[in-house]
Amino acid sequence: MALVPLALGILLAVVLLAARVYAILPSRQSLKTRKSTRPSTSTCSLGVFLGSGGHTAEMKTLVSSLDFARYTPRTYVACHGDEMSLRAIAGLEAEKGGDVTSPVSCVPPHPYQLNLQSYDILLLPRARRVGQPLFSTALSTLKTILITLLHLFIRPLLRYPTKPWADVLIVNGPGTCVVLVLVSWIRRVLGLRHTKIIYVESFARVKSLSLSGKLVRPFVDTFVVQWPEAGSRGKNVEYRGCLV
Numbered sequence: 001m002a003l004v005p006l007a008l009g010i011l012l013a014v015v016l017l018a019a020r021v022y023a024i025l026p027s028r029q030s031l032k033t034r035k036s037t038r039p040s041t042s043t044c045s046l047g048v049f050l051g052s053g054g055h056t057a058e059m060k061t062l063v064s065s066l067d068f069a070r071y072t073p074r075t076y077v078a079c080h081g082d083e084m085s086l087r088a089i090a091g092l093e094a095e096k097g098g099d100v101t102s103p104v105s106c107v108p109p110h111p112y113q114l115n116l117q118s119y120d121i122l123l124l125p126r127a128r129r130v131g132q133p134l135f136s137t138a139l140s141t142l143k144t145i146l147i148t149l150l151h152l153f154i155r156p157l158l159r160y161p162t163k164p165w166a167d168v169l170i171v172n173g174p175g176t177c178v179v180l181v182l183v184s185w186i187r188r189v190l191g192l193r194h195t196k197i198i199y200v201e202s203f204a205r206v207k208s209l210s211l212s213g214k215l216v217r218p219f220v221d222t223f224v225v226q227w228p229e230a231g232s233r234g235k236n237v238e239y240r241g242c243l244v
Contacts (some may be wrong), residue, residue: 020189089119124144125146144179227239
């Protein structure tokens with residue numbers, strides 16, 4: 001019988017959390033609130049998720065059009081072992097005049113060594129690999145969530161309680177980006193200053209949204225597609241034409 005009050009308390013907490021999340025969904029806010037602009041003279045910290053392969057190539061093209069003097073500091077999030085993405089960003093930063101100190105790494109005790117200064121790199125374990133069985137996927141996703149929680153919520157909260165880890169986060173898939181959105185949402189649920197999230201659907205998604213896109217669409221501030229037919233796939237979806 002002692003378990004009944006505990007179960008009721010857990011149920012109440014879940015209901016209250018669900019109600020809170022529903023109340024602050026971007027789709028329930030006015031367009032003006034979701035798209036408040038910053039003064040052109042202000043800087044904005046930027047988080048960028050590199051999904052590897054074609055996702056990284058598209059993200060590199062998107063980020064290359066930004067004014068790095070304004071979008072600073074920058075934190076690139078990649079999966080551990082994704083050297084292609086690290087080389088791509090190192091090349092982009094060099095082209096844009098970026099300097100080079102030690103990257104942030106969350107896969108101890110073997111951090112990926114680079115010399116960076118004007119930007120940071122956060123390495124995460126991959127949430128899911130192609131063809132990975134369901135059970136091991138659950139374990140690897142849990143590991144990714146815990147490590148992301150430590151480095152993108154707990155540590156920033158302890159160091160700078162009033163600031164999120166990034167003012168703006170840009171993602172375009174794959175699955176690990178769902179974890180980033182989830183962790184970035186914690187400050188929003190708590191009523192703290194939070195990260196604005198932009199999801200740019202892959203150029204390859206012509207007629208439908210990706211699974212990652214479908215999962216995060218209700219929770220991002222701006223959801224962009226590059227094909228008109230994909231733009232008809234529900235609320236909170238904006239067609240912007242070819243961006244990459």
